[in-house]
Amino acid sequence: MQEKGLINSGKMGNMKLKFIKSCFISGIIVSSCNPANTSDSAGKNSLSVDTPSDTLNVEAGYVKKGLFVNETWCNGSLQAWQKAIVPFEIQGNILKVNIVNGQQVTAGQLLAQLDDYRQQQNLKEAELNFEQALLNFEDQLLLSGYRSDDTVRIPKTLMRMAKIRSGLTSAELALQKSRRELQNTRITAPVSGLVAGLSAQAFTPVSEYKYFCMLLNSSKMAATFRLLETDAALVKPGINVKVMPVALPGKSFAGVITEIDPSLGENGFLQVTARVENVDGLLLDGMKIKVVVNAGLPGQIIVPKTAVLARQNRQVVFTVENGRAIWNYVTTGFENSTQYTITEGLTEGQLIITGNNLTIGHEAPVIVKKANP
Numbered sequence: 001m002q003e004k005g006l007i008n009s010g011k012m013g014n015m016k017l018k019f020i021k022s023c024f025i026s027g028i029i030v031s032s033c034n035p036a037n038t039s040d041s042a043g044k045n046s047l048s049v050d051t052p053s054d055t056l057n058v059e060a061g062y063v064k065k066g067l068f069v070n071e072t073w074c075n076g077s078l079q080a081w082q083k084a085i086v087p088f089e090i091q092g093n094i095l096k097v098n099i100v101n102g103q104q105v106t107a108g109q110l111l112a113q114l115d116d117y118r119q120q121q122n123l124k125e126a127e128l129n130f131e132q133a134l135l136n137f138e139d140q141l142l143l144s145g146y147r148s149d150d151t152v153r154i155p156k157t158l159m160r161m162a163k164i165r166s167g168l169t170s171a172e173l174a175l176q177k178s179r180r181e182l183q184n185t186r187i188t189a190p191v192s193g194l195v196a197g198l199s200a201q202a203f204t205p206v207s208e209y210k211y212f213c214m215l216l217n218s219s220k221m222a223a224t225f226r227l228l229e230t231d232a233a234l235v236k237p238g239i240n241v242k243v244m245p246v247a248l249p250g251k252s253f254a255g256v257i258t259e260i261d262p263s264l265g266e267n268g269f270l271q272v273t274a275r276v277e278n279v280d281g282l283l284l285d286g287m288k289i290k291v292v293v294n295a296g297l298p299g300q301i302i303v304p305k306t307a308v309l310a311r312q313n314r315q316v317v318f319t320v321e322n323g324r325a326i327w328n329y330v331t332t333g334f335e336n337s338t339q340y341t342i343t344e345g346l347t348e349g350q351l352i353i354t355g356n357n358l359t360i361g362h363e364a365p366v367i368v369k370k371a372n373p
Contacts, residue, residue, distance in 0.1 A: 058325075059356060060354055062351055065301050071293070075291070077287065078284070078286065078287040082193065084193065086215060091206055097202050100198065101198045108189060114187070137166035190215070196215070198212070220277060223276050226269035236257070239293065244292070245287045257274045258273055301347070305340055324363045325353060326363065
């Protein structure tokens, strides 16, 4: 009997344990079906839809219409604005050279002296011949019934014939030539400038040299460069240029176009010259340069270069419409270092994406964090 009671008592305990477990599981089920939990879940889903994880923060700006500064890059060289070659006018030996390369000289300054013995002798001989011809001329006039000091009464035809017959005309020419040759033994500066290309030395014949020296007026420089035929319509005298010498990295000099050769070269290039001020004297004759020609083009549709992307072998700009990036095919025209002109695909005032747009896709959700005017 005791054993049977113990068995019944164990069965009752097991039933109570099963009942407790059943109630606990029911509570969990009821809790999971609570309307409050359903509302929280729906709210999270709603939040994830409103602010998707792939939304991009982008920089944007507006399409502008106005003056576009076109930049055309080309190569060229510098020359002194004024360059004078000082020649040897006569043959002879150099006695003295008074200058050195790089020296500043003034117009009329004595640069060198040649041996003038032969020229001195020729002048004396020419003076004697002139005096003899003058006597012969007076004799010719006397034979015709006139005196040399009676120039008013002497007919012009008779005067001319008397000079020729007496040899006075040729004697005058020989005397002038001798004086000029003696003068040319003194080499003087025709203009002011810096001495360049001087190689002549004293006690050597002038036949050893092509010329004596060059004089460079380098207070201003001439920048000569070539443009493509397609750029001919963009340039005219008065347009500003920027000159950057290859030997002076980081330095640039302002210039103004002064002349344009109206004929194209063999390869279709246009020769252009610009004046550049050489205030600090850093620019040298013969320097290689890079030139940027700045030409203003009014009425252009303008966008930053960062807005234009290459997609599917075409150029694309993304506009912002209703919070999404919209893909637009465009055609670009002119360009400078920071901007393009647009000939097709955009209109003035549209909001376009200018930054953080490298991986963006069509109709991607975007947030404009900065809109440039």
